[in-house]
Amino acid sequence: MLNIDINNISMIYETKDSKVNALHNINLEINSGEFVSIIGPSGCGKSTLINIIAGIIKPTKGFIKVGDRKVENPNSDISVVFQDYSLFPWMTAYDNLHFAIKNTNKNLTEKEIKEKALKHLEIIGLSKFSNSFPKELSGGMTQKLAISRMFALDSKIFLLDEPFGALDALNRIHMQDLLIYLWRSGNNNQTILYITHDVDESIFLSDRIVVMTPSPGKIKEIIEIPFKRPRNRKELTGSKEYLSLRNHILSLLTEDMKVSLNKQEEQMRKYYD
Amino acid sequence: MIKKLLSPLRIQQIITILIFSGLLLSIAIFPNNLQEYAGGFIYSILLLILMVLLIVELYITKNPQKISDIFLVIAILFVLWEVITRFALIDIVVFPPPVKVFAVYFTDYLEILLGIANSLLVLGSGYILAIIIAIPLGLLVGWNKRLYDLSYPISKGLSPVPPMVYIPYAIILLPSFFLSSVFVIFVGSFWPIFLGVITGVFNIDSKIINSAKTLGLSDKTMLTKILLPGAMPHIFSGAFIGLIIGVITLLIAEVIGSSVGIGWYLQHQSQFANYDAILAGMIVISIMVIIITTLFDKVQNHVLRWQ
Ligand SMILES: Nc1ncnc2c1ncn2[C@@H]1O[C@H](COP(=O)(O)OP(=O)(O)OP(=O)(O)O)[C@@H](O)[C@H]1O
Ligand SMILES: [Mg+2]
Numbered sequence: 001m002l003n004i005d006i007n008n009i010s011m012i013y014e015t016k017d018s019k020v021n022a023l024h025n026i027n028l029e030i031n032s033g034e035f036v037s038i039i040g041p042s043g044c045g046k047s048t049l050i051n052i053i054a055g056i057i058k059p060t061k062g063f064i065k066v067g068d069r070k071v072e073n074p075n076s077d078i079s080v081v082f083q084d085y086s087l088f089p090w091m092t093a094y095d096n097l098h099f100a101i102k103n104t105n106k107n108l109t110e111k112e113i114k115e116k117a118l119k120h121l122e123i124i125g126l127s128k129f130s131n132s133f134p135k136e137l138s139g140g141m142t143q144k145l146a147i148s149r150m151f152a153l154d155s156k157i158f159l160l161d162e163p164f165g166a167l168d169a170l171n172r173i174h175m176q177d178l179l180i181y182l183w184r185s186g187n188n189n190q191t192i193l194y195i196t197h198d199v200d201e202s203i204f205l206s207d208r209i210v211v212m213t214p215s216p217g218k219i220k221e222i223i224e225i226p227f228k229r230p231r232n233r234k235e236l237t238g239s240k241e242y243l244s245l246r247n248h249i250l251s252l253l254t255e256d257m258k259v260s261l262n263k264q265e266e267q268m269r270k271y272y273d
Numbered sequence: 274m275i276k277k278l279l280s281p282l283r284i285q286q287i288i289t290i291l292i293f294s295g296l297l298l299s300i301a302i303f304p305n306n307l308q309e310y311a312g313g314f315i316y317s318i319l320l321l322i323l324m325v326l327l328i329v330e331l332y333i334t335k336n337p338q339k340i341s342d343i344f345l346v347i348a349i350l351f352v353l354w355e356v357i358t359r360f361a362l363i364d365i366v367v368f369p370p371p372v373k374v375f376a377v378y379f380t381d382y383l384e385i386l387l388g389i390a391n392s393l394l395v396l397g398s399g400y401i402l403a404i405i406i407a408i409p410l411g412l413l414v415g416w417n418k419r420l421y422d423l424s425y426p427i428s429k430g431l432s433p434v435p436p437m438v439y440i441p442y443a444i445i446l447l448p449s450f451f452l453s454s455v456f457v458i459f460v461g462s463f464w465p466i467f468l469g470v471i472t473g474v475f476n477i478d479s480k481i482i483n484s485a486k487t488l489g490l491s492d493k494t495m496l497t498k499i500l501l502p503g504a505m506p507h508i509f510s511g512a513f514i515g516l517i518i519g520v521i522t523l524l525i526a527e528v529i530g531s532s533v534g535i536g537w538y539l540q541h542q543s544q545f546a547n548y549d550a551i552l553a554g555m556i557v558i559s560i561m562v563i564i565i566t567t568l569f570d571k572v573q574n575h576v577l578r579w580q
Contacts, residue, residue, distance in 0.1 A: 051483070054483070056483045056487070075487075075489055076488055080487045082483065082484060088481060088484075091579075099498065103494060104489065133578070133579040
């Protein structure tokens with residue numbers, strides 16, 4: 001169990017002829033074992049933030065602490081599932097798990113690695129596909145595998161960047177349940193930071209939701225989700241509290257949209273005049 | 274039922290077999306001296322092999338149309354060859370009939386076989402050396418920005434230099450012509466492979482690299498288990514170009530200065546204007562290249578089966 005301390009992070013991307021203010025003074029503390037979602041319109045810097053926390057890119061300003069460690073480089077105590085591509089396409093389903101487990105648990109024997117990989121394939125119901133390459137799996141199966149690889153790593157912190165964004169509604173619900181099941185059935189309750197576009201998904205999954213706004217990427221509001229776990233999707237979505245939370249988040253998101261729509265309209269008007 | 278048996282594809286296959294059989298018959302009818310008997314004998318064996326190959330391939334292939342087309346074209350080429358030479362449409366000394374050309378294999382088979390063996394040894398040594406050196410070097414250069422900045426302009430300047438340019442130096446500096454040819458082939462195939470590896474590393478999806486980084490891999494694992502397989506598609510394209518350049522360089526080197534090898538054989542025969550031997554040598558070279566590239570494709574399809 002590890003907590004994440006996001007301390008005054010700013011990120012400016014400099015390209016040849018422009019500067020993008022992707023993140024501006026982000027401060028956030030995520031407790032160990034907590035499930036936090038980040039929601040916000042496209043381009044508000046969500047992926048950038050995840051990459052900074054994972055140590056893949058260096059922020060322009062500020063720092064990240066994970067437990068007592070200052071994040072400078074990628075490290076196997078944080079594992080990441082990226083927006084649409086995290087598996088190695090040249091490895092079979094089994095090899096993907098085997099490779100990840102082997103390289104993050106240096107003290108396991110070959111036999112233990114094998115057993116662990118097979119067990120994880122079984123949990124997600126992909127035993128039959130252990131020799132298939134990622135291209136031979138459906139989108140849902142690929143993401144299942146990516147999630148299961150993440151849990152196989154024994155990391156303390158999981159970062160997920162819209163892992164189910166490309167799935168249809170039914171598969172998505174199935175995957176959310178799987179994620180929560182794996183998270184709660186493990187012995188070490190990992191800290192999860194989860195990025196999504198989907199308001200319902202964020203409420204169902206999270207302890208807290210961070211709403212962000214773009215240009216520059218900032219935290220607009222942090223919302224506590226009071227519902228006890230285990231949560232029942234049907235009961236939850238019918239409750240008054242749920243609906244008012246949902247409306248609140250939607251209105252936060254659409255406020256931004258209105259602003260940007262107005263801006264766009266203004267520009268178009270200028271252009272045509 | 275009959276319709277099913279006589280699909281257009283089936284008719285095409287029957288026609289092909291008939292053409293081959295016709296060619297066989299014509300060999301039996303026309304020979305007029307001992308040399309042509311020998312040539313005719315080898316030619317008919319070749320035709321029989323082609324027919325058997327066609328039938329066997331049709332049983333195992335997943336793409337019968339492709340196989341049928343290839344064999345039909347081969348059959349038509351033989352017919353054209355036969356027609357052109359029988360009616361002497363081109364001077365038969367310059368463009369001799371099949372029986373004459375195949376007779377060469379009867380008289381010169383030892384020279385030709387030794388020549389091929391020697392050529393393959395030189396080509397194999399130079400090419401494999403190029404692969405062994407270009408791949409690790411390319412991975413390092415593709416991964417390390419500083420090395421890349423240093424070596425990219427150098428490669429850009431050196432890679433278009435035809436490898437033959439190095440032949441005089443190689444002959445002076447290296448103790449044997451064998452080593453010189455190996456070196457020249459090495460140089461010729463090195464650059465395309467090397468540049469292929471670098472391009473391959475650059476083209477690996479950054480998400481894959483990031484995902485690998487979060488696993489906390491050692492540098493060695495990163496290079497061998499991530500960069501190498503990730504770059505493999507481009508490595509294969511580079512290696513194919515390298516192979517073709519290697520073959521061309523080999524033949525030129527042998528023509529210029531060797532006293533063995535299939536290229537030398539061609540050069541030697543052309544000095545005596547033995548056009549039947551030249552054609553025979555050219556056929557051997559194309560068959561050799563076809564076999565090598567087919568093997569290459571097989572390896573590539575297996576290694577890249579994840580794509
Ligand atoms: N490597 C980069 N170079 C320059 N600008 C970048 C780079 N990566 C991201 N940006 C810019 O930074 C901003 C934030 O990008 P980011 O990918 O973090 O957004 P996001 O919230 O994840 O969006 P989405 O929901 O579409 O995935 C965008 O305006 C983007 O154009
Ligand atoms: Mg993103």
